[in-house]
Amino acid sequence: xxxxxxxxxxxxxxxxxxxxxxxxxxxxxxxxxxxxxxxxxxxxxxxxxxxxxxxxxxxxxxxxxxxxxxxxxxxxxxxxxxxxxxxxxxxxxxxxxxxxxxxxxxxxxxxxxxxxxxxxxxxxxxxxxxxxxxxxxxxxxxxxxxxxxxxxxxxxxxxxxxxxxxxxxxxxxxxxxxxxxxxxxxxxxxxxxxxxxxxxxxxxxxxxxxxxxxxxxxxxxxxxxxxxxxxxxxxxxxxxxxxxxxxxxxxxxxxxxxxxxxxxxxxxxxxxxxxxxxxxxxxxxxxxxxxxxxxxxxxxxxxxxxxxxxxxxxxxxxxxxxxxxxxxxxxxxxxxxxxxxxxxxxxxxxxxxxxxxxxxxxxx
Numbered sequence: 001x002x003x004x005x006x007x008x009x010x011x012x013x014x015x016x017x018x019x020x021x022x023x024x025x026x027x028x029x030x031x032x033x034x035x036x037x038x039x040x041x042x043x044x045x046x047x048x049x050x051x052x053x054x055x056x057x058x059x060x061x062x063x064x065x066x067x068x069x070x071x072x073x074x075x076x077x078x079x080x081x082x083x084x085x086x087x088x089x090x091x092x093x094x095x096x097x098x099x100x101x102x103x104x105x106x107x108x109x110x111x112x113x114x115x116x117x118x119x120x121x122x123x124x125x126x127x128x129x130x131x132x133x134x135x136x137x138x139x140x141x142x143x144x145x146x147x148x149x150x151x152x153x154x155x156x157x158x159x160x161x162x163x164x165x166x167x168x169x170x171x172x173x174x175x176x177x178x179x180x181x182x183x184x185x186x187x188x189x190x191x192x193x194x195x196x197x198x199x200x201x202x203x204x205x206x207x208x209x210x211x212x213x214x215x216x217x218x219x220x221x222x223x224x225x226x227x228x229x230x231x232x233x234x235x236x237x238x239x240x241x242x243x244x245x246x247x248x249x250x251x252x253x254x255x256x257x258x259x260x261x262x263x264x265x266x267x268x269x270x271x272x273x274x275x276x277x278x279x280x281x282x283x284x285x286x287x288x289x290x291x292x293x294x295x296x297x298x299x300x301x302x303x304x305x306x307x308x309x310x311x312x313x314x315x316x317x318x319x320x321x322x323x324x325x326x327x328x329x330x331x332x333x334x335x336x337x338x339x340x341x342x343x344x345x346x347x348x349x350x351x352x353x354x355x356x357x358x359x360x361x362x363x364x
Contacts, residue, residue, distance in 0.1 A: 002262035035145035062112030129353030170234030328354030
């Protein structure tokens with residue numbers, strides 16, 4: 001690879017050579033708003049039911065009105081109902097809504113449970129059966145969405161800080177970078193590149209847009225991806241991708257011509273200067289795709305059955321989710337066998353979801 005020789009003085013760079021992906025501007029607030037919505041929507045209900053689970057009391061003559069469960073995307077289920085009951089000489093009524101992940105097919109059966117310490121708190125017994133399912137589901141969604149949103153804010157702040165630093169001239173150090181992705185639309189070439197090849201690599205990614213026919217200064221290839229030249233500007237966190245005419249650097253035309261001369265000679269000698277070309281798309285046969293799908297389904301079935309066997313034979317508690325959910329989905333003979341194994345170990349305690357009788361407490 002020819003060396004890029006730049007003037008030994010602080011050099012300025014063109015404005016906007018580091019860009020913020022447009023998707024960050026609209027996706028970040030949407031992701032954070034969705035995270036806040038899930039936390040506000042499900043958090044109080046999970047906290048309420050956790051409080052009830054500390055001292056639950058089943059209300060036999062309670063009324064579960066307008067109960068309805070809806071399953072979306074095959075596994076996401078939300079249930080709602082109005083609970084009307086009397087306790088301690090007082091009448092209570094509350095609306096309850098819960099959300100959990102389940103592979104259940106068919107109807108749900110539920111009763112009305114209140115907190116012995118706070119009788120104004122009521123929920124469906126289904127909500128307690130799925131409590132750890134709900135806690136884990138809510139935690140994973142909040143951590144994923146919140147982490148994604150905060151990460152995008154952090155990356156945006158890094159980009160804005162780099163752009164402020166680029167306003168001032170500094171010494172430039174050429175480094176190779178790997179082009180990860182690019183997109184051509186109208187007269188704009190958008191490029192994502194990774195700082196993974198230099199000796200002092202940071203493994204960070206950056207994004208830039210080139211206009212008016214600009215092309216990156218491609219100098220080679222690595223693993224099927226084009227390698228381009230970039231420069232480190234002082235101690236900024238991200239390298240700046242160079243164009244093939246060095247118009248992004250504040251230099252004279254004579255200095256640009258001298259800096260590009262080794263690359264022009266190399267191109268004349270080998271006549272195979274790398275180009276930024278779109279890689280052909282690999283296709284997968286229908287049979288191969290079917291094999292992959294069947295393989296994934298087989299692994300899921302083996303994993304679910306293995307987890308179910310561990311639950312009914314070795315779990316240290318009968319209230320283990322999603323073990324209860326899987327046991328409840330099993331065919332009647334298999335479910336009965338599983339409940340028998342659980343009852344042998346936990347027969348002196350409350351029955352779990354999937355093994356309860358009509359009172360939602362005793363073993364069936």
